Amino acid sequence: MSGVRVLVGTRKGAFVLTADGKRTDWQVSGPFFGGWEVYHVKGSPASPDRLYASQSSGWSGQVVQRSDDGGRTWEPVGNKFSYEGMPGTHQWYDGTPHPWEFARVWHLEPAPGNPDVVYAGVEDAGLFRSDDGGQSWQELPGLRTQGSGSSWQPGAGGMCLHTIIVDEDRIFAAISAAGVFRSDDAGQSWKPVNRGLQSQGIPDPDSEVGHCVHHVARHPSRPDVLFMQKHWDVMRSDDAGESWHEVSGNLPSDFGFPIDVHAHEPNTVYVVPILSDGEHYPPEGKLRVYRSRTGGDEWEPLTKGLPQQHCYVNVLRDAMAVDSLDDCGIYFGTTGGQVYASADSGNSWAPIVRDLPAVLSVEVQTLS
Numbered sequence: 001m002s003g004v005r006v007l008v009g010t011r012k013g014a015f016v017l018t019a020d021g022k023r024t025d026w027q028v029s030g031p032f033f034g035g036w037e038v039y040h041v042k043g044s045p046a047s048p049d050r051l052y053a054s055q056s057s058g059w060s061g062q063v064v065q066r067s068d069d070g071g072r073t074w075e076p077v078g079n080k081f082s083y084e085g086m087p088g089t090h091q092w093y094d095g096t097p098h099p100w101e102f103a104r105v106w107h108l109e110p111a112p113g114n115p116d117v118v119y120a121g122v123e124d125a126g127l128f129r130s131d132d133g134g135q136s137w138q139e140l141p142g143l144r145t146q147g148s149g150s151s152w153q154p155g156a157g158g159m160c161l162h163t164i165i166v167d168e169d170r171i172f173a174a175i176s177a178a179g180v181f182r183s184d185d186a187g188q189s190w191k192p193v194n195r196g197l198q199s200q201g202i203p204d205p206d207s208e209v210g211h212c213v214h215h216v217a218r219h220p221s222r223p224d225v226l227f228m229q230k231h232w233d234v235m236r237s238d239d240a241g242e243s244w245h246e247v248s249g250n251l252p253s254d255f256g257f258p259i260d261v262h263a264h265e266p267n268t269v270y271v272v273p274i275l276s277d278g279e280h281y282p283p284e285g286k287l288r289v290y291r292s293r294t295g296g297d298e299w300e301p302l303t304k305g306l307p308q309q310h311c312y313v314n315v316l317r318d319a320m321a322v323d324s325l326d327d328c329g330i331y332f333g334t335t336g337g338q339v340y341a342s343a344d345s346g347n348s349w350a351p352i353v354r355d356l357p358a359v360l361s362v363e364v365q366t367l368s
Contacts, residue, residue, distance in 0.1 A: 004323045005070065005365040006331055007051065008339055009038035012357035014053055016071040018367075019352075023329055023343040026352045032074060033065065040318055042108050043365045047115035052134060054105035054120075062104050064120070066134050077134035081105075083126055084141040090124070090152045090159070100124050100144070107318065109164035121161030125152060125175045127187065140187035143173060148192060148209045152178040155212045155231070156277075162317055163216045167223050172241065177212035177231070182241050193241030197230065214257045215317040219266035227269050227296070229259040229317075234271055236296050247296020252283045258320035262345060263328045267295040270322075270330060270346060272315040280335075281312035289332070291346050305349035306340065313338070318361035325366055333359025 006017040013031025032038075033055045044050040051067040053074065062081070065074045087100035103123040111117035116133040126144055128137040143149075152159060155176030163174035171183045172193075179194040192208040199211045212231035219225065228235040228244065233254050235244045248254035253273040262268035269292045275283050282288060286308045288301040313334035323329040330346050333339045337356035342349045 002325055003367040004325070004329060005043070005048075005367055006321075006339065006341075006352065007041040007043060007071070007361075007363045007365070008333055008356065008359060009041045009053070009318075009361035010333075010337070010357040010359050011037055014038040014041050014055075014071075015353070015356060017339065017352050021325055023325075023341060024350075028353050029071065031357075032071070036060075036063075037104075038360065039104060040107050040361045040363075042110060042361075042363045044110035044115040044118075045112050046110070048365050048367060050110070050115040050133075052108045052110060052118055054108055056104045062102070064105060064108070064134050078130070078132075078136045081120070081122060081126070081128055081137050082139070083144070084139045088145075088150065090150055093153060100126075102126070103158060106160040106162045107164055109166055111166055119164050119166060119171075121164050121173065123158045123160040124154075125149075125159045125161050125178065127161055127164070127173055129187065140183075142183070142188050143181060143190045146181070146190040146192075148178070151209060153210065163213070165216065165218060167220075170223070170240075172216060172226070174213045174216045174228075176214065178209045179211040179213055180216060180226075180228070180241050193237075194244070195242065196237075196244035197235065198233070199231070215259050217259050217261050217269075219261045222266045225266065225295075227259050227261060229256050229271055231255070231277060234259065234296060247292070249292070249297035249299055251290055251299050252288075256315075257317040258315055258332065260320045260322055260330070262330075263322050263324040264326075265293070265328075265345075268293050268345070269296060270320065271299075272320065272332065274314055280314040285309055285311050287311040287313065287334075289330070289346055289349075302342075302346040302349070304347065305342075316360055318363075319359050321362050321364040323364045323366045329364070331362050331364055333362045335359065 002021040008015040013034040015030035053065040089097040092098035107121040109119040165172040313336035320332040335358040
C-alpha cells in the first residue's frame, strides 16, 4: 500500500512522520539535530530515501545534512558556501550600502531527475547548486549580479532566497524583499518577472524589484501558471511571471505566507490568511485554510477539525505541502507546534502531532 512521509523542520530539530495510504495512524521519529534550528527538510523526487536538511545555530553556524535511508540516519555534507568573486553591496532598510554576507540556508530544492543535484537558497539572497549530493556547492552568480542586485532590500526575516522551482533549464527564484526572478538557461542569466505587482512604499508602479514575495507555487502540468502569496495580495501569472494579476477575491485577509496547489487539480489553490503584517495570527482567532477551485478570486474556508476560537498561531512560508495520492492530502504546520493533515483535499483536518517546537517547514513524500 502507498504511504507518505512528512518532513518537518522546527526551531529545535527535525521530525519525520510516516503513515500508510489511509493517513490515520502516524509514526513520529525525532527530534533529529535537537536544539538546532532546522529551516528546511526536503526529499529528492528522484530517490525517495535521499533527504536534505538545513541545520543552523548561532554557535556553530550553518550545516547541511543528508540522509540516504529516509531520515533514520544523517551525515553532514559539504558546507562551504562562498559567493563567487567580489561580494559587492546591496541596500539595507535605510538605503545605505550593506555588504553581501552568508547567514543561513533557507530552502533546499533537489532536482527532479537526479538525486545528486540539489539547489540551495541562502541569506543574503544567493542561489547555489551541488552536483555531488551536497558535498560541494557552487554559486549561480548570474542571479545576484543580473543588474538590480545592488538595490535589493531585506524583508523582516532577512534577505532570503526562499522559493526555488526547477524545470529542466527554467528556474524560478523568489527573494524577500526583491521579487521573483526567472532563468531560461539553467541559471546562467536571469531577469526579474514582477510586472503587475503593487507594493506599499514603492512609488514607481512599474518597479522591477523591491516586492516582498512570501511564496510561489505552481502545478507541474502547467509550468507557465504561477500562484503567489505576497506581502499583501494573492497573485497569479499565466505567462511564467511576465505579468501578474491579483486573485485575492473574497479572502478575509490577503496577507499570509504559504500557498500551494492541489496535486491533481491545477486550478485548486490553498492559502492560510493571517490578520496583517503586524498581527501574525488568523483573523478572529479562527484557524482557517482557504481553498479556491477556480484558480483564485473565489475562496471557501476549510475549518472542520481546526480550532475556531482563541487560536493565535501562524503558518510560515514553507510550512504547507501536498501529497500525490489519489485523494490528495494537504499538510501544514504552525508556530504553535501542531502539524495538521487532511486526507480529503482539505474538507476535514486532524492533527498528526502536537506540541512540537515552532514549525518552520513541512514537506511531503508519497511512497510506493
